[in-house]
Amino acid sequence: METDLRLESSLWIGNKRYRAVLTGWHLKWTEADKKNGDKKTVSVPVAEVVGVENGRVEILPQKSVEDTDKDFTVFYVKRSRSRSTYGLLWSLGRTQFSCPSRVLRDQWTNHLRTALKTHSPLRPHRLLVFINPFGGKKKGREIYHSLVAPLFELAGISSHVIVTERANQARDHLLKKDLTGFDGVVCVGGDGMFSEILHGLIGRTQQEAGLCETDPAVTLQPCPLHIGIIPAGSTDCVCYATVGVIDPVTSALHIIIGDSQPLDVCSVHHASTLVRYSVSLVGYGFYGDVLAESEKHRWMGPLRYDYSGTVVYLSNRSYAGIVQYLPADPLLSSPRDKTRCLSGCNVCSRSTERLFPHTSDSGSLYSSHFSQYSNDSEGEWVSVEGRFRCVSLTCMSSSCARSPLGLSPSAHLADGTGDLILVWDTHPLSFLKFLYRHTSTQDQFDLPFVEVHRVKAVRFSLPDGREEEAHEEIGELNCARGGEEREYVDTVSRNGSQQQLAQRVVERETKNEHKTVAPILCGLCCKKTPAVSVWNCDGEILPFTEIFCRIHGQLVRLYARGIEDGAAMQNCSQESDKNKSRCITYK
């Protein structure tokens, strides 16, 4: 194959002559009329070529084509460092080559196009794009049309674009409409929009496979369509944690070249129902309260989380609960091993073999760990009870701009496990120390009131009698919320003989002239806090307090490749002078 595609000739860039070689895997060009010691080679992996056009072509800010006989233009991925330690920004590189003849020009463009087809099997041809016009700073439409659509067009991708008119429209479309011919689904929006796509695609895949999503013991079918995320939301945690930067062009380029990053998904159940899926945060206590508070301040945009975080921090709450968890194999990895899940991660690669062994002959829909999730065999489960500032479960690092290393810096994107973080009740200043450590490289787990466990499943329940306390303490909650009237409405759902408390939060805003000061004062003076918090599941409030979570390894695939190591790229370019190739080839 490689020899078939090999092509080598002299080409000109401007008035300089280059020796250009296409080997099948790489396109390289080296200045020809220089002394050996001064020669520089640019090497572009074929897999990172975005498009090849006849003539002298420019694409941004507007497409312009000078249609000459002997020229062709190659567009490819160009990297630069981002401000954070990890994660590289991608932009569109462009080089215009001139050939001595039209015949040679056609040979180059044909060979390059064939190489692209051969070496990039996952490049999408047709995409279904959902734009949330109200996500983040409400720039979704603009971002897509000005930055992303021209790149898709250049790469020959046809896209069907739907600007959503209501919440859950994208999810419902994916659950019900014909998806034939699409290679992937792209969401332009934030984590909430991604979550819609996630629910639509997982649901659709299980429907078609005839699997029951509600049963936590069932091994779910991985989704065949890839998901692309063009970040245009508030937290954009899924994008940040899988690409390393929040940049629509970088994400568009990952989609175009058909990168593939598997992702673990957590299913959240209550009694015998499926409540939701999550990829980043399933959080009770602090993060639940922040989300509940932030919903009232959507008008603030992304800042609503900082405002609400401060209000909730000052209201100084902790909650009683029983947490049970099923530990993952400690020999494989640990949340405190100080490693980072980066592009090409070994822990995740090994997990692929473990999660999908070649056992197609068994035909079983149930995992080998079936018994571990059933109620009968609780032997390996660990149980803790007490008061917590927060209980968080995350399938990945959950890094975002606020916390560049994330909730659990050593968590893996695709190892089939999640990290359970237990923050026991503690002094307010100690809790602030814990929160503050998320903003730097300091270890937030190196605190006496914090525990972290790598797990496969988690169950959360309330100690007996807590439900009633929730009613009694509504008064104090209202006080802590700065006089805003807030009712907890309990609905009782019955399942067999078991009576479960489902909790719904209904809020009624009342006029309050001291919105900012009151919660601060009341939070500090109120000794008792409400008995129950709410669960934040990737930015959605769950309607239940008692939940069961199970991690499904590599259930979906994103057009991404994990976080590229910016520091490694720097070392690489320092070495790249003189005879060595420039480090466009990073991997």
Ligand SMILES: CCCCCCCCCCCCC/C=C/[C@@H](O)[C@H](COP(=O)(O)O)NC(=O)CCCCCCCCCCCCCCC
């Ligand atoms: C003192 C500084 C404290 C910084 C603490 C940072 C912890 C950040 C962890 C972020 C985890 C993110 C997990 C992702 C969740 C998203 O799915 C989800 C939905 O996102 P979307 O609206 O884009 O759709 N986002 C969220 O639920 C937002 C959670 C954000 C929590 C931020 C809390 C900020 C706290 C500021 C506290 C300040 C205390 C100051 C006291 C004087």
Ligand SMILES: Nc1ncnc2c1ncn2[C@@H]1O[C@H](COP(=O)(O)OP(=O)(O)O)[C@@H](O)[C@H]1O
């Ligand atoms: N057209 C729409 N109108 C109202 N809500 C929408 C629309 N499209 C999507 N949504 C919902 O908006 C919520 C927030 O969207 P998201 O894109 O995540 O932005 P943000 O990160 O700012 O929260 C999601 O839960 C999604 O279901």
Ligand SMILES: [Ca+2]
């Ligand atoms: Ca994981």
